[in-house]
Amino acid sequence: MHRLKLKKLLTSVLTAVSLMCYGQSNNAVEQQIENLLSQMTLQEKIGQMNQLNTAGLTDDMKGQIRSGKVGSILNELDVQTINELQRIAVKESRLKIPLIIARDVIHGFKTIFPIPLGQAASWNPKVVENGARVASLEATASGIRWTFAPMIDVTRDPRWGRIAESCGEDPYLTSVMGEAMIKGFQGDNLNSPSSMAACAKHFAAYGATESGKDYNTTWVPEVQLREVYLPPFEKAAKAGVATFMCSFNDINGVPSSGNRFLNKQILRNEWKYDGMLVSDWGSIEQMIPHGFCTDLKEAAEKAVLAGVDMDMMGYAYINHLEELVHSGKVNEKLLDESVRNILRLKFRLGLFNNPYTKERTQMPYYLAESLQKAKDAAIESVVLLKNNHSVLPLNSSVKSVAVIGPLSDSQADQLGTWCFDAEPEHCITPLMAIRETYGKQVQVIAEKGLTYSRDKSEKGIEKAVAAAQKADVVLLFAGEEAVLSGEARSRADISLPGKQAELVAALKKTGKPLVMVVMAGRPLTIPKETELADAVLYAFHGGTMAGPALADLIFGKAVPSGKLPVTLPRMVGQIPIYYAHKNTGRPASNITLIDDIEVGAKQTSLGFTSYHLDAGDTPLFPFGYGLSYSTFNYSDVKLSSAVISKGETLTVSCNVTNTGNYDASEVVQLYIRDKVGSLIRPVKELKGFEKIFIKANETHTVTFHITLNDLAYWQADMVKRPETGEFAVWIAPDSQSGKEADFKYQ
Ligand code: BGC
Numbered sequence: 001m002h003r004l005k006l007k008k009l010l011t012s013v014l015t016a017v018s019l020m021c022y023g024q025s026n027n028a029v030e031q032q033i034e035n036l037l038s039q040m041t042l043q044e045k046i047g048q049m050n051q052l053n054t055a056g057l058t059d060d061m062k063g064q065i066r067s068g069k070v071g072s073i074l075n076e077l078d079v080q081t082i083n084e085l086q087r088i089a090v091k092e093s094r095l096k097i098p099l100i101i102a103r104d105v106i107h108g109f110k111t112i113f114p115i116p117l118g119q120a121a122s123w124n125p126k127v128v129e130n131g132a133r134v135a136s137l138e139a140t141a142s143g144i145r146w147t148f149a150p151m152i153d154v155t156r157d158p159r160w161g162r163i164a165e166s167c168g169e170d171p172y173l174t175s176v177m178g179e180a181m182i183k184g185f186q187g188d189n190l191n192s193p194s195s196m197a198a199c200a201k202h203f204a205a206y207g208a209t210e211s212g213k214d215y216n217t218t219w220v221p222e223v224q225l226r227e228v229y230l231p232p233f234e235k236a237a238k239a240g241v242a243t244f245m246c247s248f249n250d251i252n253g254v255p256s257s258g259n260r261f262l263n264k265q266i267l268r269n270e271w272k273y274d275g276m277l278v279s280d281w282g283s284i285e286q287m288i289p290h291g292f293c294t295d296l297k298e299a300a301e302k303a304v305l306a307g308v309d310m311d312m313m314g315y316a317y318i319n320h321l322e323e324l325v326h327s328g329k330v331n332e333k334l335l336d337e338s339v340r341n342i343l344r345l346k347f348r349l350g351l352f353n354n355p356y357t358k359e360r361t362q363m364p365y366y367l368a369e370s371l372q373k374a375k376d377a378a379i380e381s382v383v384l385l386k387n388n389h390s391v392l393p394l395n396s397s398v399k400s401v402a403v404i405g406p407l408s409d410s411q412a413d414q415l416g417t418w419c420f421d422a423e424p425e426h427c428i429t430p431l432m433a434i435r436e437t438y439g440k441q442v443q444v445i446a447e448k449g450l451t452y453s454r455d456k457s458e459k460g461i462e463k464a465v466a467a468a469q470k471a472d473v474v475l476l477f478a479g480e481e482a483v484l485s486g487e488a489r490s491r492a493d494i495s496l497p498g499k500q501a502e503l504v505a506a507l508k509k510t511g512k513p514l515v516m517v518v519m520a521g522r523p524l525t526i527p528k529e530t531e532l533a534d535a536v537l538y539a540f541h542g543g544t545m546a547g548p549a550l551a552d553l554i555f556g557k558a559v560p561s562g563k564l565p566v567t568l569p570r571m572v573g574q575i576p577i578y579y580a581h582k583n584t585g586r587p588a589s590n591i592t593l594i595d596d597i598e599v600g601a602k603q604t605s606l607g608f609t610s611y612h613l614d615a616g617d618t619p620l621f622p623f624g625y626g627l628s629y630s631t632f633n634y635s636d637v638k639l640s641s642a643v644i645s646k647g648e649t650l651t652v653s654c655n656v657t658n659t660g661n662y663d664a665s666e667v668v669q670l671y672i673r674d675k676v677g678s679l680i681r682p683v684k685e686l687k688g689f690e691k692i693f694i695k696a697n698e699t700h701t702v703t704f705h706i707t708l709n710d711l712a713y714w715q716a717d718m719v720k721r722p723e724t725g726e727f728a729v730w731i732a733p734d735s736q737s738g739k740e741a742d743f744k745y746q
Pocket of ligand 1: 201281
């Protein structure tokens with residue numbers, strides 16, 4: 001058989017198999033879709049493309065559903081209301097098409113896991129999958145069958161509040177974590193009542209927002225778009241994510257919701273995606289203030305021509321598509337395509353068989369096993385950045401601890417952003433957990449010092465110092481409140497807010513060992529505080545079980561194993577700072593920092609290399625970095641060959657020995673560098689990682705396989721291929737260390 005034909009046949013078999021996993025065969029579903037479509041009026045098609053925010057059981061809402069004017073409703077949470085809305089849709093509307101009920105279930109519904117950035121710090125896809133599964137079990141019991149997650153926008157700007165929802169700066173790590181989340185939300189079978197359709201958002205390049213200001217413009221050359229921002233989305237499409245969502249931003253002058261290149265050329269033509277594409281909230285309408293459309297009618301036209309299937313709260317489609325079709329500006333066939341995608345999703349979810357949610361007396365919220373998974377996730381999300389004199393874990397000579405800081409006992413703040421349905425009263429804070437679990441072992445002296453993160457009053461600091469003086473060790477829980485990160489929560493100054501820097505300095509003066517735990521929605525610039533503290537744990541916002549997780553880490557019942565999914569800058573002016581940068585023609589060397597420049601020094605007296613006078617060339621902590629209570633030694637990096645040729649795979653292995661006293665997990669990372677390229681390549685690129693548990697004094701051999709696909713990159717002609725030449729490879733504990741080995745592709 002001709003090769004191309006064979007490939008086509010294989011692809012269709014695979015598609016059929018994957019669709020069968022959704023419960024019905026491809027053909028049977030497609031047949032039903034066509035049947036329905038052939039009976040639909042133009043208005044009914046447009047109705048399917050309309051998503052509205054819930055208005056409960058108002059007459060207006062019921063009437064719209066009855067007359068087929070709504071395809072999906074978001075934010076309704078009352079099961080009885082949802083069932084009644086569905087009953088109207090499937091019993092009283094002409095074609096009996098069920099609704100899809102949607103909600104943002106981002107890092108938990110009731111049981112809240114760490115923010116996605118924290119989950120990414122676990123470098124453990126299973127943790128991420130578990131989080132999404134628990135969220136799915138809880139949210140589907142409330143009638144939600146579609147979540148707007150995972151958010152897989154790569155971002156290199158911690159000023160952007162939505163970095164909290166992301167998996168950080170790296171396309172590979174984000175791809176792996178995004179896929180795990182999709183698996184968790186969608187389960188083995190999308191038509192199971194406990195599965196939710198996932199949504200890959202925001203398509204695309206939202207994380208490239210200028211100056212980290214939300215909704216801002218992005219300028220992204222196509223090569224960078226394909227290299228950095230698109231890979232997680234392509235992976236999500238291949239992983240069978242049920243839906244995609246447009247982003248708010250414009251890319252190179254074209255808003256995503258009107259972007260044919262993204263939504264048609266890439267998503268549909270190149271990736272062959274057959275799921276559904278929804279706009280973001282009002283993003284079709286917002287093409288007017290963007291300056292891309294004069295009015296809502298033009299916005300509807302541009303969005304539908306760009307292949308946006310569903311209008312989320314924009315009223316553009318419902319108000320204008322009919323006229324656009326009648327006037328000949330929009331071909332009805334385009335609407336048919338969108339409606340097919342929407343109906344396909346409803347079939348995949350099994351909504352035609354059973355649109356209802358079981359009404360239960362006992363909801364599956366906060367189950368013991370869910371809380372345990374949330375605690376495990378919170379433990380794995382914490383990154384140990386510093387541990388001078390092994391102050392952590394606290395040893396048995398510590399008889400008293402002072403628990404201080406605005407985040408030490410704030411149930412709502414440790415939840416982080418995007419958890420509308422969480423109940424803070426279910427959260428266990430660090431103070432609560434330390435008292436509860438370790439209160440017999442140590443005396444706990446609590447004094448917040450500052451009542452909330454932005455608190456500018458220094459009144460409490462004196463009391464905090466007095467508490468510190470009475471204790472053997474100071475545990476300071478610093479950071480930012482939940483409300484300071486997330487959508488529209490960009491910050492230009494990302495240092496510790498309020499008087500926290502003063503609190504750290506005052507506590508340091510007591511001379512007591514100072515452990516600082518940072519609970520935040522983003523990387524904060526904390527160079528001074530890191531210098532002053534004896535130990536630093538970066539905990540992000542850890543969710544419901546953040547307290548017990550941190551308490552166990554501090555007292556040594558658990559060992560830190562998180563690694564940074566994003567670079568921590570020293571100061572804002574370094575942003576964007578990320579590990580996969582280019583080398584430049586004058587890489588940093590002979591660094592003279594601003595305070596070391598002699599007065600009256602000549603312009604020519606300093607080195608002419610690439611760095612900041614006041615920040616140097618390095619971040620505070622690099623991507624991939626994180627310590628353990630144990631230590632690991634990397635040795636014997638072995639390559640299966642010094643040369644790789646077409647069709648071959650290179651095997652790279654390394655021995656990792658736990659040389660410390662604790663059984664512990666280590667994230668072993670694989671980086672490569674293409675030394676010379678027709679387009680310059682980054683100094684390092686993550687190509688693989690493995691989190692392994694190693695007992696003290698034991699050695700594990702970790703093996704990675706490098707294929708030509710790992711060496712390939714998008715070249716100027718927009719073809720992804722590898723170039724022959726020399727490559728470097730590292731197996732390392734982070735992006736800045738490890739011994740280089742070389743190989744050639746020829
Ligand atoms: C956000 C999306 C979210 C949507 C629905 C928008 O403001 O950008 O991420 O899914 O609202 O709540």
